[in-house]
Amino acid sequence: MSNFRPSDAVLKYWRLHARAICGTWATAHTAKFRGIFSVIDKLELLLALAKERHFGRAAEACGVTQPTMSTSLKQLEEILGVMLVQRGSRFQGFTPEGERTLDWARRIVGDARAMRQEINSLKDKLSGEIRIAAIPTVLGMVAQLTTPYRARYPDVRFRIQSCTSADVLGLLENLEVDAGLTYIENEPIGKVRTIPLYNESYRLLTAPDAMFGDRKQVTWKEVGQVPLCLLTPDMQNRRIIDRALASVGAEATPTLTSNSLLVLYTHVKTGRWASVMPAKLAETLGLADSVRSIPIVDPVVDYSIGMVIPQRDPMTPLIAALVQVAREVAPTLA
Numbered sequence: 254m255s256n257f258r259p260s261d262a263v264l265k266y267w268r269l270h271a272r273a274i275c276g277t278w279a280t281a282h283t284a285k286f287r288g289i290f291s292v293i294d295k296l297e298l299l300l301a302l303a304k305e306r307h308f309g310r311a312a313e314a315c316g317v318t319q320p321t322m323s324t325s326l327k328q329l330e331e332i333l334g335v336m337l338v339q340r341g342s343r344f345q346g347f348t349p350e351g352e353r354t355l356d357w358a359r360r361i362v363g364d365a366r367a368m369r370q371e372i373n374s375l376k377d378k379l380s381g382e383i384r385i386a387a388i389p390t391v392l393g394m395v396a397q398l399t400t401p402y403r404a405r406y407p408d409v410r411f412r413i414q415s416c417t418s419a420d421v422l423g424l425l426e427n428l429e430v431d432a433g434l435t436y437i438e439n440e441p442i443g444k445v446r447t448i449p450l451y452n453e454s455y456r457l458l459t460a461p462d463a464m465f466g467d468r469k470q471v472t473w474k475e476v477g478q479v480p481l482c483l484l485t486p487d488m489q490n491r492r493i494i495d496r497a498l499a500s501v502g503a504e505a506t507p508t509l510t511s512n513s514l515l516v517l518y519t520h521v522k523t524g525r526w527a528s529v530m531p532a533k534l535a536e537t538l539g540l541a542d543s544v545r546s547i548p549i550v551d552p553v554v555d556y557s558i559g560m561v562i563p564q565r566d567p568m569t570p571l572i573a574a575l576v577q578v579a580r581e582v583a584p585t586l587a
Contacts, residue, residue: 296358380408387434393537437559451586459527477503
């Protein structure tokens with residue numbers, strides 16, 4: 254074997270040359286990656302504008318000034334070569350190209366967030382925040398998902414918000430929440446992945462000495478004779494009740510409406526009001542002696558409740574773990 258060894262001068266030359274080559278590559282690729290993430294940042298601004306429908310509020314939500322936001326959106330339009338936003342003295346909406354770009358923005362930003370979360374989970378234990386939107390009638394069972402989840406992953410935080418079923422899907426589509434709890438079979442829910450949890454059936458909540466209060470069960474036609482307090486018509490639960498009554502020729506004529514189940518229940522507890530609520534919620538409320546929960550039959554009405562998550566693969570580690578817990582808990586909810 255040869256004992257040849259390059260001189261120190263030659264070695265120094267090649268070291269400097271290698272640094273120059275690698276430095277050029279690193280500079281070029283760093284600029285490229287910065288460019289990629291710069292576009293993602295601009296797409297985040299576009300999503301904020303879609304949510305707020307107002308330039309000032311969208312800029313504030315993103316922590317930037319309005320001129321910075323306007324400049325970024327114009328740069329995005331230059332990159333794509335199309336007009337995205339209909340401009341005037343105020344926000345007027347998106348162009349057709351803007352609406353299509355929003356669809357892509359949700360996918361790209363969602364994937365970028367998922368990538369960051371997955372990479373972080375590889376170097377750290379599972380942590381972060383899970384944002385869940387839930388319809389009012391399922392709020393009583395959310396703890397049956399969050400409690401076992403947090404027992405396994407104590408560094409994970411939750412943010413739960415109550416809203417209509419339509420808002421659940423809208424928030425999910427716009428990446429404002431990570432998962433939803435809602436009806437999954439009654440009305441169209443779009444392109445989402447569903448995890449069935451349980452079937453929702455219904456009870457008449459009323460005082461023992463009120464109309465039908467001494468019965469073991471009542472029919473929907475009889476429920477139509479009771480002065481009720483019900484959720485507002487924008488709630489899917491209310492539309493389900495209205496359809497059930499209409500199917501037997503009855504009609505709801507509520508004496509009080511609210512978008513809060515707590516308001517309805519506190520009225521029922523007085524013994525002077527009645528309402529129709531899901532059976533599982535009635536169980537969760539822990540009814541007092543002044544309130545009876547009576548099954549409603551003829552017909553028996555039930556609807557599937559489940560978790561909805563974005564139709565995206567791979568799932569983020571936080572959501573994959575939530576889906577696992579949901580599938581384990583579902584048999585106990587039936």
